[in-house]
Amino acid sequence: xxxxxxxxxxxxxxxxxxxxxxxxxxxxxxxxxxxxxxxxxxxxxxxxxxxxxxxxxxxxxxxxxxxxxxxxxxxxxxxxxxxxxxxxxxxxxxxxxxxxxxxxxxxxxxxxxxxxxxxxxxxxxxxxxxxxxxxxxxxxxxxxxxxxxxxxxxxxxxxxxxxxxxxxxxxxxxxxxxxxxxxxxxxxxxxxxxxxxxxxxxxxxxxxxxxxxxxxxxxxxxxxxxxxxxxxxxxxxxxxxxxxxxxxxxxxxxxxxxxxx
Amino acid sequence: xxxxxxxxxxxxxxxxxxxxxxxxxxxxxxxxxxxxxxxxxxxxxxxxxxxxxxxxxxxxxxxxxxxxxxxxxxxxxxxxxxxxxxxxxxxxxxxxxxxxxxxxxxxxxxxxxxxxxxxxxxxxxxxxxxxxxxxxxxxxxxxxxxxxxxxxxxxxxxxxxxxxxxxxxxxxxxxxxxxxxxxxxxxxxxxxxxxxxxxxxxxxxxxxxxxxxxxxxxxxxxxxxxxxxxxxxxxxxxxxxxxxxxxxxxxxxxxx
Numbered sequence: 001x002x003x004x005x006x007x008x009x010x011x012x013x014x015x016x017x018x019x020x021x022x023x024x025x026x027x028x029x030x031x032x033x034x035x036x037x038x039x040x041x042x043x044x045x046x047x048x049x050x051x052x053x054x055x056x057x058x059x060x061x062x063x064x065x066x067x068x069x070x071x072x073x074x075x076x077x078x079x080x081x082x083x084x085x086x087x088x089x090x091x092x093x094x095x096x097x098x099x100x101x102x103x104x105x106x107x108x109x110x111x112x113x114x115x116x117x118x119x120x121x122x123x124x125x126x127x128x129x130x131x132x133x134x135x136x137x138x139x140x141x142x143x144x145x146x147x148x149x150x151x152x153x154x155x156x157x158x159x160x161x162x163x164x165x166x167x168x169x170x171x172x173x174x175x176x177x178x179x180x181x182x183x184x185x186x187x188x189x190x191x192x193x194x195x196x197x198x199x200x201x202x203x204x205x206x207x208x209x210x211x212x213x214x215x216x217x218x219x220x221x222x223x224x225x226x227x228x229x230x231x232x233x234x235x236x237x238x239x240x241x242x243x244x245x246x247x248x249x250x251x252x253x254x255x256x257x258x259x260x261x
Numbered sequence: 262x263x264x265x266x267x268x269x270x271x272x273x274x275x276x277x278x279x280x281x282x283x284x285x286x287x288x289x290x291x292x293x294x295x296x297x298x299x300x301x302x303x304x305x306x307x308x309x310x311x312x313x314x315x316x317x318x319x320x321x322x323x324x325x326x327x328x329x330x331x332x333x334x335x336x337x338x339x340x341x342x343x344x345x346x347x348x349x350x351x352x353x354x355x356x357x358x359x360x361x362x363x364x365x366x367x368x369x370x371x372x373x374x375x376x377x378x379x380x381x382x383x384x385x386x387x388x389x390x391x392x393x394x395x396x397x398x399x400x401x402x403x404x405x406x407x408x409x410x411x412x413x414x415x416x417x418x419x420x421x422x423x424x425x426x427x428x429x430x431x432x433x434x435x436x437x438x439x440x441x442x443x444x445x446x447x448x449x450x451x452x453x454x455x456x457x458x459x460x461x462x463x464x465x466x467x468x469x470x471x472x473x474x475x476x477x478x479x480x481x482x483x484x485x486x487x488x489x490x491x492x493x494x495x496x497x498x499x500x501x502x503x504x505x506x507x508x509x510x511x512x513x514x515x516x517x
Contacts, residue, residue, distance in 0.1 A: 025425045029432030037435035044445040045300060049307040049316070166283045173288070176295030186302040 003099040010095070011103030014077065015111075031115045032122070035065035039123040042185045052185075054127040059211045060184040062119040064204055066112035066147045067154075067178050071171040073108040074154030074241075077101070079167035088258050091249055101158070101245060102238075105151045112147035135214040138223070142214065145227055146207035149234025150178075153203045155241025162248035162258075183208055203237060206230040264358055271362030272369070279366050285332050289370045290377050293324030297378045300444060301386045311475075317382040317390050318474045319444040322467050324374025325409050326437055329367045333413030334420045334430025336363050347514055350505055357414065357498045364413035368406045375402065390474060397480065398473035404483050405466030408490030412462055415497035421504050443467055462489040 016022065039061040046052040081087035090100075117140070124131060131139070157174055161167045178184070181191075181199040188196040188205070199205045207230040210223035252258040279285040297320040304313040337360070340346040349359050382388040392398045416433070420426030439445065440454055441463040447455055458464045469482035508514040 023425060025423070026428045029428045033432045034435060037432075037439065041435050041439045042299075042303075044439060044449065045303055048445045048449055049304045049312060050309075051303055051306045169283045169288045172292055176292060179295055180298050180302075185299050186306070190302060190306050 003096050006095050007099035007103035007106075010100060011106050014104045015073070015107035030068065031111075032118060035062065035068070035115060035119040036122050036126065038065060039119060040126065043127055046185070055129050055131070055215050056212065057185060058120065058123045058127055058129050059215055060208055062116050062123055063143060063146050063208050063211055064178055064182060064184040065119055066116040066143070067150045067175055067204065069111040069115055070108055070147060070150035070154040071157055071174050072154075072168070073111065074105065074151060075157040075161045075167040075171050077104050077158050078161035079165075082165075082259065085259070091253075091258065097246060097249075098242060101155065101242060105155060105238075108154065109144075109147045109151045112150060113144050116143045116147065131215050132217055135217070138214050138220045139211055142207055142211045142223070142227055142230075145230050145234065146204055146211075149203035149207065149230050149237065152234040152237030152241060156237055156244055157241075159241050159244025159248055162245065162252055178202060178204055181205070201233070203230070203233055206233065264355075267354055267358050268362050268365070271359060272365045275363045275366035276369055279332075279370055285328070285367065285370055289328040289332075289367075290324065290374045293320070293327045293374050293378060294381055296320070296323060297381060298385075301382060301388070305386065313386075313388055314390055315471065315475060316444055317379065317386075317388045318471050319442075319467060320382070321375045321378040322405065322463070322470060323438055323443050324378055325368055325371030325406055326441075326443075326463055327434055328371035328374060329364060329409050329413040330416065330434045330437065331427060331430040332367050333364045333410075333417045334423075334433075335427040336360065336367075336413075336417040337421045338423075338426050341515065344515075350509075350514060356501050356505060357418075357494075360417055360501070361410065361414050361494075364417060365407070365410040367413060368410035371409065372402070372406055392474050393476045394473045394479065397483070398470065401466065401469035401473045401479050401483050401486075404486050404490075405463065405470060408462035408466055408486050408493075411490045411494045411497065415493045415500070418497045418501040418504065421501075421508075437461065437463060440464075441467055460489065462486050462493065465489060 039058055042061055043054050043057040046057050047054075078087065081090055120131075120139070120143070123129070153174065157167070157170055160170060164170050180186075181195055182202055182205040183191070183196075183199055184204075188199055188209075191199065206226040210226035210230065213223050213226070214220075279289075297317075300316055300320050301313070304316045307313070337346060340349060350356060352359060379390055383390060416430060420429055423429060437443075440450070440458050441461050442450075442458060443463070447458050447464070450458070463486075465482045465486035469479040469486060471477070472479035472482060505514075
């Protein structure tokens with residue numbers, strides 16, 4: 001029961017307490033203006049280069065932008081606590097770590113999901129992209145899976161944040177890696193082999209591919225494999241993140257560097 | 262002479278500070294490279310090799326704006342957090358002369374990014390950028406960097422009362438890349454966007470750099486870039502005076 005409270009109430013309280021994102025002065029520029037302009041920018045670049053379609057760039061960038069809340073929020077889970085000098089209090093508590101950190105991930109998944117859906121809707125309106133009605137519901141499911149898998153990666157960055165002070169820099173670098181490697185604006189077939197292979201091991205890659213197929217009229221059955229792979233990749237990162245957090249927590253206690261990183 | 266010395270010393274001091282900052286220094290160079298890499302891959306799929314060269318030039322300038330936009334908008338908030346904003350305001354020197362060197366230092370970090378992007382394109386993507394008019398290219402780059410820093414100054418001053426100013430600066434990053442024709446020609450944008458583009462100094466700066474690098478007449482665009490930047494500097498100076506007077510009268514300088 002205690003673990004359940006930590007999972008639900010702890011996660012929600014942490015989300016509300018750690019982020020000033022709930023202010024419209026941050027929420028609107030960060031979660032609406034920026035992603036929509038990223039879609040418009042790359043769609044315009046693609047048009048200028050004579051490559052890709054508006055739908056291709058809309059899906060890729062809208063789904064990839066879920067990574068902003070997923071990566072920044074999760075790394076701030078550690079970085080924000082350190083800045084407020086509450087990290088040691090948090091880690092000295094007897095709370096079980098899995099509900100503690102996975103609980104914090106839940107609102108973040110919802111946040112990432114919401115950002116992508118809003119970007120998809122606004123981007124489609126501006127670019128006049130008509131997504132088939134039959135694809136809407138499966139697309140929502142794919143977006144939710146992508147938000148989950150990206151939050152798994154975010155949990156790994158949270159683990160690294162135990163040792164790295166510059167969490168904003170870390171999250172921006174991971175964001176850039178996802179932008180290049182996950183087939184967001186360039187099909188995997190157009191990337192060098194090693195980059196396409198690396199992309200296959202990252203979150204979002206399979207989800208973006210599945211979303212594009214759905215937008216092209218494919219059935220759920222045709223993309224179920226890719227969605228399953230995305231889910232599996234996300235689960236692996238989630239477990240990896242929890243392991244990293246446990247490892248660096250023990251290391252930080254041993255070397256007394258929790259507040260120093 | 263004293264003012265020039267102040268600008269030089271302030272710029273150098275801020276450049277050393279920003280150069281050692283992981284966010285302003287390292288990320289200021291890396292972040293535009295991520296976008297440039299994506300853009301190079303996009304253009305490489307196309308059939309026009311000259312478009313790739315043009316994209317390399319445009320992408321290289323993206324970093325100048327990126328480095329300035331995000332950090333410039335939160336410059337005064339940063340000073341406030343460090344408790345040095347009152348000292349800057351109380352200093353006998355003109356306030357703009359204390360802020361402009363900061364945004365100039367940020368734009369100079371962007372200059373590193375410009376060179377890094379061109380080298381990245383040359384050695385990783387084999388994009389042969391041969392500068393047609395080196396002298397004009399150098400002049401266009403310098404004027405563009407100065408213009409972006411003055412735009413950053415206006416952004417910094419405008420955001421003085423805005424606690425979440427960094428979000429404002431970040432939100433301007435991509436729209437300016439798009440509207441100023443860094444990669445997409447202005448003729449490809451909707452007609453109502455073009456007057457907005459003409460009011461922004463980077464539009465003329467990018468056009469001048471592109472003309473100097475790829476062949477064309479850059480000097481008109483260099484002049485327009487300088488003129489629009491001067492207008493931004495004048496507006497920023499007037500605005501900073503009014504905002505500081507207001508903050509002093511209400512005793513809200515230290516409050517955000």
